[in-house]
Amino acid sequence: MANKTLVTAEPNKQELTITREFDAPRELVFRAHVEPELYVQWVGPNDLEMSIQKLDAVDGGTFEFTHKRGGHSYRFFGSYHEVLKPERIIGTFEFDGLPERGHVILGKTSFEELPGNRCRLVHQSVFFSVDDRDGMVQSGMERGVAEGYNKLDTLLEKQVGSTASA
């Protein structure tokens, strides 16, 4: 049975949580979040073309990537506060396509080991307001996140396979 992406957003709270299990060791799932050549292969919805302008996943580093569809491009950027291999990534995140800047998100992605070389990812985003959180949920992020993780499943399967056969 395929692993499901669960997005939780309680009413009137300025946070959301995403939970997803993967059939791969957490070291690999973590690497897919910090190595640009892996990250570019899975983040975002199926129908967008992903490119990375910068991904310096270290304490105090920054990132910037762009999703393109047709003539439209959507830029995302932020700072890494902490990159603790292979446990946790904490940093800021902003989408520059909003009517104004300043709607920044603080995110924490935790990678937990599960029995059988599996992994649970728990991501928490906190927002400056409930409206910011609701806007994010209503933007269709859930589909994009779920499609991204499905692409990550495929990528991890190849990685696990190549590790096993190495």
Place this chain on the structure above:
Amino acid sequence: MANKTLVTAEPNKQELTITREFDAPRELVFRAHVEPELYVQWVGPNDLEMSIQKLDAVDGGTFEFTHKRGGHSYRFFGSYHEVLKPERIIGTFEFDGLPERGHVILGKTSFEELPGNRCRLVHQSVFFSVDDRDGMVQSGMERGVAEGYNKLDTLLEKQVGSTASA
């Protein structure tokens, strides 16, 4: 009448707000937040010795400073997501004296112009949990913040004076 520091922390919310007016133009109040030689003179409670290890207040920059009292030292550090002169500073913040890492705060400091060359500072901090927020409030941060802003008053008075006489 002296300007007062107002800290607001509503029950069960994972945020707090600090509001403070200053009898100085916002350009000067902003500068006192981004120039290390000014910042070192006012941040923190009266009874702590402040030193700055790094203050690179630009988009994607980082900071680190230490408060010392007797044999104890308290380190604070984080990343700048956005530094928009003279309007706004958004970034992360962490105190490394907690029992564990990861209790990171996202802060937004806005500098609003008021009539009469005055300024209102509004700072919002959002936390990963209500407990994190409550811990911060109970740490005595209110006194430290108020004492720091009182020192900033004195510093700004000198700056305004030197500008006026220049």
